[in-house]
Amino acid sequence: xxxxxxxxxxxxxxxxxxxxxxxxxxxxxxxxxxxxxxxxxxxxxxxxxxxxxxxxxxxxxxxxxxxxxxxxxxxxxxxxxxxxxxxxxxxxxxxxxxxxxxxxxxxxxxxxxxxxxxxxxxxxxxxxxxxxxxxxxxxxxxxxxxxxxxxxxxxxxxxxxxxxxxxxxxxxxxxxxxxxxxxxxxxxxxxxxxxxxxxxxxxxxxxxxxxxxxxxxxxxxxxxxxxxxxxxxxxxxxxxxxxxxxxxxxxxxxxxxxxxxxxxxxxxxxxxxxxxxxxxxxxxxxxxxxxxxxxxxxxxxxxxxxxxxxxxxxxxxxxxxxxxxxxxxxxxxxxx
Numbered sequence: 397x398x399x400x401x402x403x404x405x406x407x408x409x410x411x412x413x414x415x416x417x418x419x420x421x422x423x424x425x426x427x428x429x430x431x432x433x434x435x436x437x438x439x440x441x442x443x444x445x446x447x448x449x450x451x452x453x454x455x456x457x458x459x460x461x462x463x464x465x466x467x468x469x470x471x472x473x474x475x476x477x478x479x480x481x482x483x484x485x486x487x488x489x490x491x492x493x494x495x496x497x498x499x500x501x502x503x504x505x506x507x508x509x510x511x512x513x514x515x516x517x518x519x520x521x522x523x524x525x526x527x528x529x530x531x532x533x534x535x536x537x538x539x540x541x542x543x544x545x546x547x548x549x550x551x552x553x554x555x556x557x558x559x560x561x562x563x564x565x566x567x568x569x570x571x572x573x574x575x576x577x578x579x580x581x582x583x584x585x586x587x588x589x590x591x592x593x594x595x596x597x598x599x600x601x602x603x604x605x606x607x608x609x610x611x612x613x614x615x616x617x618x619x620x621x622x623x624x625x626x627x628x629x630x631x632x633x634x635x636x637x638x639x640x641x642x643x644x645x646x647x648x649x650x651x652x653x654x655x656x657x658x659x660x661x662x663x664x665x666x667x668x669x670x671x672x673x674x675x676x677x678x679x680x681x682x683x684x685x686x687x688x689x690x691x692x693x694x695x696x697x698x699x700x701x702x703x704x705x706x707x708x709x710x711x712x713x714x715x716x717x718x719x720x721x722x723x724x725x726x727x728x729x730x731x732x
Contacts, residue, residue, distance in 0.1 A: 443664075452464045486620075529585075550565055
C-alpha cells in the first residue's frame with residue numbers, strides 16, 4: 397500500500413509540474429506578441445491612391461507589416477506579381493484586367509477610388525471640343541484608365557487614332573510624369589492625365605480642362621485593388637485583417653479629408669503639390685471601397701473593342717471578381 401501511495405504521489409507531482417509548466421507557457425505566449433505578417437503592396441503615386449499608401453502606417457494595429465512599393469504605372473506591377481514579389485496591387489481597372497489576361501494569378505477584391513482623370517489641352521491651343529483634337533498630338537500613358545477613357549471619347553465623336561501618322565488623332569505614349577512637361581512645351585496639344593498632375597497643369601496656367609471623360613459607357617473609372625490567389629486562398633486570416641485595415645483607412649480618409657490631405661501632400665508627394673492641387677484633384681476623384689462585376693465587364697469589353705492591353709483572351713469578370721472579403725470587412729468596420 398505504501399508502495400502504491402508513493403507511486404500515486406509521484407504521479408500527482410508530475411501532473412502538478414506539468415500544470416505549472418503549461419501555465420507559464422500560456423502566460424509567456426500571451427505576453428509575447430507574434431511577429432507581424434508581411435503584406436507587400438504595389439501602388440502608384442496619385443492623389444486618389446492615398447488611402448492605399450496610408451496602409452503602411454495604419455495596419456500595425458492589425459499586426460500587419462505592410463510594405464509599399466511604388467511603380468510608374470499599373471502594368472509595371474504585373475511582372476512583380478507573377479514573380480511572387482507582390483501580394484496586393486492598386487491600379488486602374490484596365491491594368492488589372494490586362495494583368496489577369498496576361499497570366500497574373502489575381503482576384504479583384506475591391507475598388508479604392510473613382511474618377512481622377514481629365515483631358516487637358518494646351519493654353520491658347522484653340523481646342524474647345526473633342527472634335528477639335530483632329531489633326532493634333534495627344535499624350536497619354538499606356539495601360540492606365542486615361543488611355544481607355546481617351547479612346548472611348550474619340551470613338552464617341554467618330555475620330556480615328558493611332559500612334560502613327562495618318563489617323564485623325566496621333567497618340568503619343570509617355571510616362572505620367574512626362575506628360576505635363578510635354579504639354580507645357582507644346583510637344584503635344586492635349587493630354588489624358590491623372591490627378592493631381594492634371595490639376596497642377598491647370599493651376600500652373602499652361603493647361604485648360606477640356607472635359608472630365610466620364611460620359612461614355614465606362615462612366616467614372618473605378619481604380620481596382622487586386623490580391624494574389626495565393627493570399628486569398630492560402631493566407632485567409634491575413635487577407636481578412638488586411639481588408640479590414642483597408643476599409644478602416646479608407647473610411648478615415650472619407651470622413652476626415654484633412655488627414656488625407658496632410659498625408660498625401662507631406663508623405664506621398666513630399667511637398668511637391670500644394671493644398672490647392674490636392675483639393676482640385678480630389679474634387680475630380682473620391683475614395684471608395686466598392687467595385688462591381690458589371691463595371692469590370694464593361695471595362696473589359698471596351699478594352700477588347702479598342703485593343704487596349706493586347707489581350708488574346710479577355711477574362712470574364714464573374715470568374716475573378718471576388719467581393720466576399722470586402723463585404724465581410726465592411727460589416728466588421730461598420731460601413732454600410
